[in-house]
Amino acid sequence: MKICEILPRYNEIINDLSHTLEIPQVDVKDAILRSYVIDYDETDNRLRQVLCKAYRGEKITVAAIGGSITEDSGEKCWFERVSDWFKSNFPNTTVDSVNAGIGSTSSFLGVFRLEPMVLKFKPDLVFI
Numbered sequence: 001m002k003i004c005e006i007l008p009r010y011n012e013i014i015n016d017l018s019h020t021l022e023i024p025q026v027d028v029k030d031a032i033l034r035s036y037v038i039d040y041d042e043t044d045n046r047l048r049q050v051l052c053k054a055y056r057g058e059k060i061t062v063a064a065i066g067g068s069i070t071e072d073s074g075e076k077c078w079f080e081r082v083s084d085w086f087k088s089n090f091p092n093t094t095v096d097s098v099n100a101g102i103g104s105t106s107s108f109l110g111v112f113r114l115e116p117m118v119l120k121f122k123p124d125l126v127f128i
Contacts, residue, residue: 050124054090062086063098063123065110070101070127077101079127098123 054060064070064079071077076084083097100117102109110128118126 046125053124054086054093054095057090057092059094059096060086060090060125061096061098061121061123062125062127063100063118063121064127065100065114065118066128067101067105068103070099071103072101082127096121 050060050062062083064082069077070079077099079097079099079101083095086093086095098118098121100113102113105113
C-alpha cells in the first residue's frame with residue numbers, strides 16, 4: 001500500500017485499531033498530523049504499532065527531519081503540534097520528541113544527518 005492510500009484512510013485505521021483493542025476512539029482533528037504521516041514500509045502496520053504502544057502507556061519517540069519548515073521556531077511549528085497531539089491523546093505515555101530540522105538544508109544533507117540526529121534516538125515514528 002502506498003502512503004497516498006494510507007493518508008485518506010487514517011481515521012479508518014484509527015477506528016479499526018480502536019475496535020480491535022477495545023479502546024476509546026481517537027478523534028483526529030489536527031490536519032497537520034494527517035498530512036505528515038510517513039510510513040517507511042508503505043503499510044499502516046508501523047503506525048498501528050506506534051499507536052498501540054502509546055495506548056499501552058509505553059514510552060514512544062517521534063522524530064522529524066527536514067529544513068526550515070521543520071525547524072521553525074515560530075509560535076508552534078508543525079512538528080510541535082504533532083508532538084502535542086500525541087501527548088494530549090495519550091496522557092499516560094511519555095512522548096520524546098526529536099526535531100532535526102535545520103533551515104537551508106536539502107535532502108542531500110538530510111541523508112548524512114539522519115543517523116546522528118534522528119536514528120541514534122531509536123524513534124518509533126519519523127516524519128520527513
